[in-house]
Amino acid sequence: MARLVMKFGGTSVADLDRIRTVATRVKREVEAGHAVAVVVSAMAGVTNQLVKWCQELSPLHDAREYDTVVATGEQVTTGLLAIALQTIGVDARSWQGWQIPIRTDGAHGKARVDTIESAELLKRMAIGQVPVVAGFQGLGPDNRVTTLGRGGSDLSAVALAAALKADRCDIFTDVDGVYTTDPRIVPKARKLDRISYEEMLELASVGAKVLQTRSVELAMKQGVRVQVLSSFEDKPGTLVVDEDEIVEKELVSGVAYSRDEAKVTLRRVPDRPGVAAAVFGGLAAANVNVDMIVQNVSADGTTDMTFTVGRADLARAQSVLEQARGKVGFAELIADPGVAKISVVGVGMRTHAGVANTMFKALAERGINIEVISTSEIKISVLIREEATELAVRALHTAYGLDAAA
Amino acid sequence: MARLVMKFGGTSVADLDRIRTVATRVKREVEAGHAVAVVVSAMAGVTNQLVKWCQELSPLHDAREYDTVVATGEQVTTGLLAIALQTIGVDARSWQGWQIPIRTDGAHGKARVDTIESAELLKRMAIGQVPVVAGFQGLGPDNRVTTLGRGGSDLSAVALAAALKADRCDIFTDVDGVYTTDPRIVPKARKLDRISYEEMLELASVGAKVLQTRSVELAMKQGVRVQVLSSFEDKPGTLVVDEDEIVEKELVSGVAYSRDEAKVTLRRVPDRPGVAAAVFGGLAAANVNVDMIVQNVSADGTTDMTFTVGRADLARAQSVLEQARGKVGFAELIADPGVAKISVVGVGMRTHAGVANTMFKALAERGINIEVISTSEIKISVLIREEATELAVRALHTAYGLDAAA
Numbered sequence: 001m002a003r004l005v006m007k008f009g010g011t012s013v014a015d016l017d018r019i020r021t022v023a024t025r026v027k028r029e030v031e032a033g034h035a036v037a038v039v040v041s042a043m044a045g046v047t048n049q050l051v052k053w054c055q056e057l058s059p060l061h062d063a064r065e066y067d068t069v070v071a072t073g074e075q076v077t078t079g080l081l082a083i084a085l086q087t088i089g090v091d092a093r094s095w096q097g098w099q100i101p102i103r104t105d106g107a108h109g110k111a112r113v114d115t116i117e118s119a120e121l122l123k124r125m126a127i128g129q130v131p132v133v134a135g136f137q138g139l140g141p142d143n144r145v146t147t148l149g150r151g152g153s154d155l156s157a158v159a160l161a162a163a164l165k166a167d168r169c170d171i172f173t174d175v176d177g178v179y180t181t182d183p184r185i186v187p188k189a190r191k192l193d194r195i196s197y198e199e200m201l202e203l204a205s206v207g208a209k210v211l212q213t214r215s216v217e218l219a220m221k222q223g224v225r226v227q228v229l230s231s232f233e234d235k236p237g238t239l240v241v242d243e244d245e246i247v248e249k250e251l252v253s254g255v256a257y258s259r260d261e262a263k264v265t266l267r268r269v270p271d272r273p274g275v276a277a278a279v280f281g282g283l284a285a286a287n288v289n290v291d292m293i294v295q296n297v298s299a300d301g302t303t304d305m306t307f308t309v310g311r312a313d314l315a316r317a318q319s320v321l322e323q324a325r326g327k328v329g330f331a332e333l334i335a336d337p338g339v340a341k342i343s344v345v346g347v348g349m350r351t352h353a354g355v356a357n358t359m360f361k362a363l364a365e366r367g368i369n370i371e372v373i374s375t376s377e378i379k380i381s382v383l384i385r386e387e388a389t390e391l392a393v394r395a396l397h398t399a400y401g402l403d404a405a406a
Numbered sequence: 407m408a409r410l411v412m413k414f415g416g417t418s419v420a421d422l423d424r425i426r427t428v429a430t431r432v433k434r435e436v437e438a439g440h441a442v443a444v445v446v447s448a449m450a451g452v453t454n455q456l457v458k459w460c461q462e463l464s465p466l467h468d469a470r471e472y473d474t475v476v477a478t479g480e481q482v483t484t485g486l487l488a489i490a491l492q493t494i495g496v497d498a499r500s501w502q503g504w505q506i507p508i509r510t511d512g513a514h515g516k517a518r519v520d521t522i523e524s525a526e527l528l529k530r531m532a533i534g535q536v537p538v539v540a541g542f543q544g545l546g547p548d549n550r551v552t553t554l555g556r557g558g559s560d561l562s563a564v565a566l567a568a569a570l571k572a573d574r575c576d577i578f579t580d581v582d583g584v585y586t587t588d589p590r591i592v593p594k595a596r597k598l599d600r601i602s603y604e605e606m607l608e609l610a611s612v613g614a615k616v617l618q619t620r621s622v623e624l625a626m627k628q629g630v631r632v633q634v635l636s637s638f639e640d641k642p643g644t645l646v647v648d649e650d651e652i653v654e655k656e657l658v659s660g661v662a663y664s665r666d667e668a669k670v671t672l673r674r675v676p677d678r679p680g681v682a683a684a685v686f687g688g689l690a691a692a693n694v695n696v697d698m699i700v701q702n703v704s705a706d707g708t709t710d711m712t713f714t715v716g717r718a719d720l721a722r723a724q725s726v727l728e729q730a731r732g733k734v735g736f737a738e739l740i741a742d743p744g745v746a747k748i749s750v751v752g753v754g755m756r757t758h759a760g761v762a763n764t765m766f767k768a769l770a771e772r773g774i775n776i777e778v779i780s781t782s783e784i785k786i787s788v789l790i791r792e793e794a795t796e797l798a799v800r801a802l803h804t805a806y807g808l809d810a811a812a
Contacts, residue, residue, distance in 0.1 A: 016462055016463060019463070020463075038463075050482065051568075053422060053482075053486055054485070054486070056422055057422060057425070057426075057486060057489045057490050057493060058489055058490075058492070058493040061493075062488065062489060062491075062492055063501070064484070065485040065486075065488045065489045065492075065499070065500055066489075067485075067499045068481060068484065068485035068488075069481070069482050069485035069486060069489075069503075071481075072478035072481045074475075075474060075478050075481075076456065076459075076475050076478050077474075078474065079460070079471040079472070079474035080459055080463060080471075080474035080475060082462075082468065082471045083460060083463045083464050083467045083468060083471045083472075083475075084463050086464070086467075086468055087464040087467075088812060089462060093470070093471070094471055094474045095472075098504065099549060099550070122706060143505060144505070235544045324690050359511070386790070
């Protein structure tokens, strides 16, 4: 007998038929003898409608009222799923964030979970009752409903699993697991049986959006074993676990890409202390996230500085930098939105040399030029021309031996 | 400066434009210096959809989960109206039943309001903040959301007005007040400026459904002055107040009708003690409401007994009575669904004779036969053939001098 948290996203509870299917799936785990708690999102489309209403009334609406409005979507699903479960003979009851309570900080619209009272839920689970918990929401210090930001139901599920000391947190979604890369680009992409938290984080942050990033961070911090699996197909998904649980460590677990990048180059920046701070301080103040940064070695007392920002932030970054031109003293600003970031990720890199060289060689063989390189302990990222994205991803997937057997 | 509760029903908040209109209306009262609290229903159609989902999942759904689901409709409106008010410069915040709290008993789906904590709301109203309160819902003893039954937002508004000791409770709706009779039948029907609680109750219970009956009872008990007015037109409505506040007491305030009646006659019932109990006890046990009852004087040791039941209950009533035939001992059961009940209502009847005679004379002049008569202190009701309904209502409206000047 295990203790499980099962989380179902919006497409999994999109209508009454799907809610009935979810109920059947939950029933199976209960009948297998497991103690089960369920976390649900709003029915697909509902949250968008509620958000739209708030925005139409006022783009600068009160975040507390926004939370009051949008949190209702999850509340509806909890009640409906509880009814569906009871109808097929499973003892169940709905729980809103304020009833448990799931206490959060007061950052309405993007709150953080502080504590979850688990005693009452555990007592009921022990006698076979299934708590159906509203995802995405909690109770703020002002006794008002808070929400956790987009994708926040994943976070609710992981936080609940941690509070309940669950053996596993199953995240049911519309994909059946985490793949070595995007199957739309590489048909030979393989589903991974296991992946470490850190790999998952690196993959998520470079574009493989299966789990909300904060929920992976929380799972890693709290040691919650997470499974990503399909709510439509009946087969195991990908287990996201501690590196120690992965016996066969792949050198590279996956290849990710992002087309949301733009490259900025500042030519002939004076090579003196404080310049970098002047450049990046201004961008940070304007809420522009900077990712890869490269600075060439200085020759004549000036240097070229290259970095990437989100493509949507490019215009803002240019404006901020032009305003700081006098203070920074660069000769030219070159903005280039036509780039893509390709990353290979794997915990095996820590103990193996030559991983980067395989990447560079594979790209060189296809005539793909590398514009910027950045590395972390378990990731190597390169910036290339955007039009070479597919070619690069396919080449790397093959080069690291990730292709599925034909 | 007055303290006001303003309640807006589903059609008044059906979309964002109407919510903006409501906000403007509230703002006007705030700017006039009044301390205002608002009670809102769900946007028109929302509650029906939520109820339908519950029923489709299970006709015998858990009333606690039903309450969890349907109470979300009002929650959405509170948040949206608070945003709309803030947008036009009115300080406002939403309040759900559990936040105030509005404590109810545990009768989920048809709960009764026990207490409303008013101190915090009053404090905020005193500094110009408008509480936007979710109607129809409260917090049960089990710490779960309860709902008050259909039309329950009227009840919420009156209960809140009582708790806040408000000077008036304005119920904004899609009619502009209470009329002397149904204007669809009598174009000369007049809107009443004032009506007493008791008259309102008698009119409501015979078919003039403007205010939920329980809310009128509560208003009477707590002495809450209620105004029924249109949310679409900008003019005074009808004030529902204590009889003492009505200086010019009309002999008859209104003429009501109901086509939801059926007549049952039991022929040749033995005239002995306990027979009435046997007849009506069985009907009560089967949840059949009996309204008008007439029993003729006995001649040969038997009597004829006639009474009315709701037309929808007629089949059930027949079945119950046939089963009790042996015990009761009647000779024949005659069921007649083709009747209508016409009532004239007015507190002036208490002190004036001849009111009934005016009714009987007016009906006789039109050749309308009276089948059953029943009277209360402020009401006279007769049962007639259904097809004579319009003719009877018009005749009585004229006979009691209720027609508007041409």
